[in-house]
Amino acid sequence: MDTLVDIFGYLTVVLNGINLVAMTMAFGSVLFLTCLALPLAAQLKLSADAVADAGARYARWGGIATAIATLSSLTLNALVLSGTLEMPVLQVAGAFFIEAGIVQVLAAIAIVVVARGHMTRPRVAVLTALALVMLVASLATSHAAARPGERLWMLLATFSHILGAGLWLGGLPAFLSSLGQAQSRDEGAAIGQRYSLMSITGVILIVLGAIGISIGFIGGLQGFYGTAYGAMAATKGVMLGILLLLGLGNFRTIRRFAAGQGESLTRVRRFVEVEIAFAIAILLAAGSITSQPPAIDLTDDRATWAEVVERMTPVIPPRLESPSHDSLAIPALQEKLDKEWRDQQASNRPQAFVPGAGELPPRNADDIAWSEYNHHWAGLVVLLVGLFALLERAGVRWAKHWPLLFLILAGFLFLRSDPETWPMGNVGFWDSFRDPEVVQHRTFVVLIIAFTVFEWGVRTGRWKNQALALVFPVLTTVGGDLLLTHNHAISNIKEQLLIELSHLFLAVLGVAAGAARWMQIRGSGRDARWAGWIWPTCFVLVGLLLLAYREA
Structure with a gap:
């Protein structure tokens, strides 16, 4: 238990990131079925079933990963909470975040089950409902759900942000697979153009949500550079800008391809592969953000612009000579403690630093x-x-x-x-x-x-x-x-x-x-x-x- 508590913070960040990646893929793949695979079924002809199968396959994988990540996170939180508060695990299981997490797990498992059949309209409608339940359950444990007063607006902003991510980022794996299933130029162009519309809608929703989140959770310019929450949000924004440029390049390639101007779907697929890499990084950054207190709630421990500029100013010349190991704070303190320990002939040797104790080392x-x-x-x-x-x-x-x-x-x-x-x-x-x-x-x-x-x-x-x-x-x-x-x-x-x-x-x-x-x-x-x-x-x-x- 002690070791689990020691690494709890880091594991929480990692699991939050994995969970967000998995949930976005599951949710986005269901939206891919709803907004692309079924509407284009008649137009795609020979590849219609293959495109629908791609959406269903990634919805299943995303659902499995979401269930595993959420269960792991719930178990970790329950064990740490039980151990630190000395409460029975069953009593901890009644906490609201546990109940919301269980709903998310059940919805993810249901998506896996339903997505195994042939993708008819009623089945896709059920998948869409389950995906929305999974999304709402995740919102119940978000920063927005905990806001007093402006909770409704922050929930709407967060919902818009996640919905946009699903429409654009979450459907990228299914989109990539579908491009490989196209049987003709017309089918490839239809898939590409339809997904471009989904992506544009997703970008609009992401931006609208980001504006609301920035106002409600960051509050101002200093919140971006002076807090961990804001700095990570700014980093996510930079990567999102790079992803937008990649998406714009793909959009233009698809238009030229549809017009018969010599472009190939292979080039589109390579850009989508790169988009997926940045999408994963963005979602991991978002998962890290959820582990930080909102910037607007931190007023005392912020970095000033002058401190940031000073810290980012290079050391000239670079430091290429090392101090001795014995002069560092921990070895020096350990030597002092060892001397006192020998003088007092105590039974337990004191440690200058205990890893994972939750305290910063001297x-x-x-x-x-x-x-x-x-x-x-x-x-x-x-x-x-x-x-x-x-x-x-x-x-x-x-x-x-x-x-x-x-x-x-x-x-x-x-x-x-x-x-x-x-x-x-x-x-x-x-x-x-x-x-x-x-x-x-x-x-x-x-x-x-x-x-x-x-x-x-x-x-x-x-x-x-x-x-x-x-x-x-x-x-x-x-x-x-x-x-x-x-x-x-x-x-x-x-x-x-x-x-x-x-x-x-x-x-x-x-x-x-x-x-x-x-x-x-x-x-x-x-x-x-x-x-x-x-x-x-x-x-x-x-x-x-x-x-x-x-x-x-």
């Missing part, structure tokens, strides 16, 4: 210098990676070995990212996993090593399977997604928020790099060419941001 000036040193050297390595990748792109053959630089980064992060834990600190290897931040750092190390092994094999020609080449963009995108859940500011402490701001820029660049590399591999012609220059540039920018990182 820090001094050398801790800040240590962290800046880590970020700056990591930035130098990533900058070299980006530059060498650009050289390879320009035709320099020996530069193809750039992935090996990431092994240096992995070893560096493993040793230095958490100096209070093994192998440098007193906290043991397994005990360190009680701290969510340590878990995230170790996960990044594993991802970096996996990325290195696969990409170097692809670059040197040892592995020729295209599926192995896709490991790079997938892991890079996952790394960006994890940064969206790598939330230093989970308690919205101002100092931690100022650290978090730089990580949000890195997250957007990580997702963009992964998406561009995916397009380079899967795309063709000019799309693959420009994508091949974009992702190394993203790495260069990541390196520069890390070199500019500061904590004081």
Whole structure:
């Protein structure tokens, strides 16, 4: 139970994000059936059943994932609530959020069951009703449902936001599959044009909901840059802008395709694949937002614009000399406690830091210098990676070995990212996993090593399977997604928020790099060419941001 409480905050953020991705796909796939598959059934002819099956299939998968994520979240919350309040689990089960979650689970399971049959109009009508029940149940536990006074307006704004996300983002997997089922140019054009109308409607609903949410939950400009809630919302807005540009490009491609101007559905599908990557990142960011208190409720612990500007001003020159490990706050405090323990001959050795205890570890000036040193050297390595990748792109053959630089980064992060834990600190290897931040750092190390092994094999020609080449963009995108859940500011402490701001820029660049590399591999012609220059540039920018990182 103690370990569960330790990592509760981080698991909540992750489960919220997964649940939102799954629910949006289930809800969006049902809307895809309602608004596209059935209305176009007569026009699609041979591919009508295949298009309907695509919508039903993703509705089932989304329903299964929603049920699992919601049940996991309910179980986690019930166990932690029962353990911390010393209440029986059955008594906790009567809480309103548990009841609403159970309704959501039952609706998701019902969607899975109903979506297994042939997609007739009555069956799709039932699926639509179930999807609405699932959506309303999720709204019952949202920030909007807890607002005093303006609850109705905030519920309407949140409903508009989620409905728009379902119409546009949630239906993307079914749309992608349906494009592959089209039997003729006319069918492909009909599917594309119909989904474009759904997407435009979804964008309008998302924007209307975002305006209401910004007014009701953020309140003003300082709420965006001075709080964790607002900063994550702004990050989500940036990625939504990128997604809008991708959607606009697809919209124009579909129009040219329908007019017989030489475009292909394959190009549309590649852009949809990239859209899905950004859609997942946006929904994970939204899940992270739900774990934060609304910005408008925080008045005392906000960062000012001057503090943000100061923190984002680079350290010149970068800090490339490290303080000694013994001078850090935790080792120094541990040495003092050990001396007192030996002098008093006490039985239990006191610990300067207990991972996952819910308290921020003590820090001094050398801790800040240590962290800046880590970020700056990591930035130098990533900058070299980006530059060498650009050289390879320009035709320099020996530069193809750039992935090996990431092994240096992995070893560096493993040793230095958490100096209070093994192998440098007193906290043991397994005990360190009680701290969510340590878990995230170790996960990044594993991802970096996996990325290195696969990409170097692809670059040197040892592995020729295209599926192995896709490991790079997938892991890079996952790394960006994890940064969206790598939330230093989970308690919205101002100092931690100022650290978090730089990580949000890195997250957007990580997702963009992964998406561009995916397009380079899967795309063709000019799309693959420009994508091949974009992702190394993203790495260069990541390196520069890390070199500019500061904590004081």
